[in-house]
Amino acid sequence: MTSRRKKSAGDDEVLDRGCPRDFIAAFGKGLAVIQAFSESTPALTLSGVAQRTGLTRATARRFLLTLESLGFAERLDGKLFVLTPRVLLLGHAYLSSMPMWRFAEPVLERLVEDIGETCSLSVLDGTEVVYVLRIPVHRVLNRISTVGSRLPAYCTSMGRLLLSSLPEDKLDAYLAQTAFIGYTDKTVADPLALRRHLALVRRTGYAWVSGEMEEHINGLAVPVHDANGKVIAALNVSVRRPEVDAEAFLRRTLPTLRRAAQRLSNSMIVSGSAGECLSAGKRSRRVRTPPPFQTSRRKTHEHAPFPIGA
Template sequence: MGVSKLDPGSSVRALDRGLKVLAAISDADRPCGVTEIADAVGMTRTAARRFILTLEHLGYVAFQGQGYVLQPRVLELGEAYLSNQPLVAVAHPHLEELAAEVAETVSLTVLHQGLVTYVDRVQATRILAINIVVGSRVPAHATATGSVLLAGLEEPALDAYLSALQAQCCTKNTEPDVGEIRQKVLEARNQGWFLADQQFRSGIRSLAVPIRDSRDATLAAINISASASRITGEDLKKQYLEPLRRTAEKIVAAAG
């Protein structure tokens, strides 16, 4: 039986802080020093160092150059998650089929703690100038899959997300206004798809649709990403919306 809320009396503070240290190292795009990690998680340098040394002893991080980086052992955690998610295994052959059909990169994502997390990705043979891999976490408000995943939230959950949002501008096309972000989410909800035109990365357009279960609850989202220099937003929608929708339907049918 899953637990959705934790009784504060049952919380293990050391575990919570240790995982925050691991997440801080994971979120960085370069080696992190002890002071930087301590500042990121809000603890003293001495405390941060103890957690880092423990993670290093366990094989999850290592010192490299001027700071700490993740080690391959963290992949065990990701592999354990993916092996216990039937939707990923069911969806993968359909993502491969879609990527072969459209000759573009296709991804499967979920929403976790307000961020879009990539749980599967099939790369196209065409080069796409964006460094996204399985496990990458990106802002929901700036992505096509994020918009359709947010559209699947109940109103109280969407209100909570937007009230806590500190919208960052990833590109000049990123919408920083919370009111406008809400309107785009509602647009995605009403039309059942969303097109992000260079909102997360300049030069990348992405079209996404949700994957919904029999109760119409949004489980995940799939998208096609393409170079903006190769295809317009309108052509992306015209050519790929129906293949995306068919793929989503196949995944739902295969998942039962």
């Protein structure tokens, strides 16, 4: 009979409730220490790390010293710890392991040249969207967003696009764990209203959001698919203007944005996923072209109704 270790005072090696049996608590806590640092807290004391992670000071100290020994953290004045650029290796491992990212940058650069607006590629992570690539134009937005930046999914065009592709059970889970905040008077912060907007996104194949995260910030997003037709990312164009003729902007921009998304999807069809590459010698199968956004359906999608201020 397997006995489970009981929690005692100062015991920092106990598994959290709800974690799977093979969960390595120490590894999870080490990642929590890295995530304790942020834009608002770039430098932390030992006590600060312990407070933000819920770890004891002794445990936080061991993790910080380990990160320092490995080159992922350093001390500024003997007390304050900061992360080093070596941490970027962790994010680069994700980007370099995904075939599409190798093809994405030139596609987005061309897209920015064609439409003259900032363009981004984002993925869904929990309740937020994360920028994995962003090509700006020579205009400054109030919110400085770079690769790795996170935004709430429910009130951004790329987030709403990605949420619309979730299976019903995962969407239910998202709605249950999301704290909805009204950033502006246009923000859709009601779960039932959000469901209606997501249903419209599924029908039209794009998401248009205006002034929900910040006044005068508008976003248009379309999906990027993998070789099996699954939505894996959102391609977005951001516009900052006091007044935007949404219908005219969609008519002018949506076809170009979709063509760029199709080029990215095609790169996934050609390269395939890592699993498909490994099994290519064992079996052969015809790769399906992503079902949405076929040429025969584009005209219907391009002029479909959309919610102003969604």
